[in-house]
Amino acid sequence: MQDLYIHNTLTGNKELFKSIDSESVTMYVCGPTVYGEPHLGHARPAITFDVLFRYLKHLGYKVRYVRNITDVGHLLNDADEGADKIGEKARALQLEPMEVAHFYTKKYHESMHKLNVENPSIEPIASGHIIEQIEMIKKILDNGFAYEVNGSVYFDVIKYNKTNNYGVLSRRKIEDLMDNSRVLDGQSDKKNAVDFALWKKASAEHIMRWPSPWGDGFPGWHLECSAMSCKYLGEEFDIHGGGMDLVFPHHEAEIAQCCAANKKPAAKYWMHNNMITIAGQKMGKSLGNFITLDEFFNGTHEKLDQAYHPMVIRFFLLQAHYRSTIDFSNAALQAAEKGLLRLFNGINVLNNLTSSSMSSVDISLLQSKCDDAMNDDLNTPIVLSHLFDAVKLINATYEGKHSLSHSDIQILKLLFDKYVIGVFGLYAIEKESTNSEFNNLMKLILEIRSNVKANKNWEMADQIRDGLNQLHIEIKDTKDGSTWNYKK
RNA sequence: GGUCGGAUGGCCGAGUGGCUAGGCAGUGGUCUGCAAAACCAUCUACACCGGUUCGAAUCCGGUUCCGACCUCCA
Numbered sequence: 001m002q003d004l005y006i007h008n009t010l011t012g013n014k015e016l017f018k019s020i021d022s023e024s025v026t027m028y029v030c031g032p033t034v035y036g037e038p039h040l041g042h043a044r045p046a047i048t049f050d051v052l053f054r055y056l057k058h059l060g061y062k063v064r065y066v067r068n069i070t071d072v073g074h075l076l077n078d079a080d081e082g083a084d085k086i087g088e089k090a091r092a093l094q095l096e097p098m099e100v101a102h103f104y105t106k107k108y109h110e111s112m113h114k115l116n117v118e119n120p121s122i123e124p125i126a127s128g129h130i131i132e133q134i135e136m137i138k139k140i141l142d143n144g145f146a147y148e149v150n151g152s153v154y155f156d157v158i159k160y161n162k163t164n165n166y167g168v169l170s171r172r173k174i175e176d177l178m179d180n181s182r183v184l185d186g187q188s189d190k191k192n193a194v195d196f197a198l199w200k201k202a203s204a205e206h207i208m209r210w211p212s213p214w215g216d217g218f219p220g221w222h223l224e225c226s227a228m229s230c231k232y233l234g235e236e237f238d239i240h241g242g243g244m245d246l247v248f249p250h251h252e253a254e255i256a257q258c259c260a261a262n263k264k265p266a267a268k269y270w271m272h273n274n275m276i277t278i279a280g281q282k283m284g285k286s287l288g289n290f291i292t293l294d295e296f297f298n299g300t301h302e303k304l305d306q307a308y309h310p311m312v313i314r315f316f317l318l319q320a321h322y323r324s325t326i327d328f329s330n331a332a333l334q335a336a337e338k339g340l341l342r343l344f345n346g347i348n349v350l351n352n353l354t355s356s357s358m359s360s361v362d363i364s365l366l367q368s369k370c371d372d373a374m375n376d377d378l379n380t381p382i383v384l385s386h387l388f389d390a391v392k393l394i395n396a397t398y399e400g401k402h403s404l405s406h407s408d409i410q411i412l413k414l415l416f417d418k419y420v421i422g423v424f425g426l427y428a429i430e431k432e433s434t435n436s437e438f439n440n441l442m443k444l445i446l447e448i449r450s451n452v453k454a455n456k457n458w459e460m461a462d463q464i465r466d467g468l469n470q471l472h473i474e475i476k477d478t479k480d481g482s483t484w485n486y487k488k
Numbered sequence: 489g490g491u492c493g494g495a496u497g498g499c500c501g502a503g504u505g506g507c508u509a510g511g512c513a514g515u516g517g518u519c520u521g522c523a524a525a526a527c528c529a530u531c532u533a534c535a536c537c538g539g540u541u542c543g544a545a546u547c548c549g550g551u552u553c554c555g556a557c558c559u560c561c562a
Contacts, residue, residue: 176491177490275555282556332512338511462521477524478519
């Protein structure tokens with residue numbers, strides 16, 4: 001097994017990855033709250049950890065990957081009177097909360113499928129694990145790290161911090177947190193502003209509610225991930241992932257809950273992908289500047305010059321390291337689109353390359369260079385740079401400037417297959433129509449034009465080309481005949 | 489305000505002390521009836537001011553600017 005190094009937020013360092021069980025890996029990633037359209041921000045963790053999931057399997061691990069769906073409404077704000085997001089949406093649309101959750105879960109799945117994100121091994125749903133969450137609260141209460149007030153249960157952060165470190169993950173000091181926490185005008189039942197809810201009493205109007213030992217209510221903001229990761233991966237597992245915005249308070253609270261209940265901080269390695277920005281500013285629901293994935297796929301947002309294929313989005317994200325912010329723009333996405341086409345064109349050329357008796361270039365280090373980059377905290381942009389170097393070499397070989405032996409060609413094919421298809425999960429953008437009648441028609445037109453060209457009737461040939469151009473169909477004359485594409 | 493991160497060529501984006509990724513755009517060329525596409529070649533960098541060093545985009549100090557978290561967020 002190769003040595004894989006990953007950045008661990010818990011220690012702030014790049015560390016050699018060693019799974020608890022030498023043959024398998026357990027991984028939990030925070031999934032979406034399903035009360036809105038999936039957007040570009042959802043694509044980043046999904047793709048980052050999809051690549052990790054695929055890579056770990058490539059390395060030979062058996063991987064159990066859990067990614068949750070949150071369909072329990074979290075409160076809009078910290079005040080006791082708050083409403084939950086799914087409940088609000090349901091009320092606005094006059095639907096059952098479950099209708100809202102189900103609708104957006106389906107949308108999320110459709111978008112993930114288009115992005116070629118593999119299904120996780122288990123995709124648990126928060127509302128299906130109320131019992132587990134209640135049991136966990138009981139444990140935390142029994143261990144003395146929570147208290148009940150008026151039908152709600154709160155985590156006692158101050159008490160917890162006396163024997164544990166609240167702030168291990170986000171490197172915050174509890175004194176700073178207390179200084180900076182909002183004062184809630186006496187609305188809260190909490191002993192301290194830094195405490196957080198494990199169970200909230202449901203007000204009369206609150207639609208999403210479940211019975212509990214403390215009365216009708218709903219689970220707190222951070223509890224579901226602790227309960228579900230524990231249920232499916234155990235009290236200790238290997239990797240916990242999510243967006244950087246979840247480090248505090250969400251993941252910090254998870255660690256506190258798990259330590260309070262099980263005396264174990266859940267995961268060994270905490271990994272966080274960075275945010276996507278638009279014009280340098282974070283894209284987020286609260287900022288109202290997010291673009292949904294459907295809008296990208298269809299080109300229907302005012303900020304978009306064109307539609308972008310899901311593979312372009314995927315490739316665009318892989319061109320940046322997952323821990324860097326990545327700035328969205330049409331120019332950047334169009335550059336990614338062309339780069340992706342170049343990459344697959346290279347694969348196409350490779351598959352049609354004629355082998356020579358021996359190679360004029362040394363490709364022996366290429367594989368290890370890619371592996372090294374990948375093992376260095378999943379440096380996908382570096383892997384891509386090596387693959388583009390290989391594309392250059394492949395094209396030069398096609399032009400006759402280099403030669404490649406049969407075995408070297410096989411090595412290259414395996415390399416591209418492994419990384420581009422297997423680990424990065426990319427596939428070629430199919431630009432031709434799936435309508436076979438139309439394809440046959442186009443074939444006929446191109447045949448006629450090719451006859452016209454053979455007779456050197458350039459005027460007619462150009463007329464056909466220009467006419468098709470007006471219909472947004474682009475003709476390319478190559479050595480081996482003409483092909484067509486839809487124009488963007 | 490507190491904590492943390494960033495500033496790389498026209499754009500995106502790697503890179504932690506010398507060998508100066510990669511993609512896109514630009515420019516020149518090959519190919520082509522022409523064009524497009526494709527391919528090849530190639531220019532432009534390391535926010536600012538000091539310091540350490542034989543040598544710094546990379547280390548240290550300071551300055552400016554930007555962002556993230558501290559409230560739901562991927």
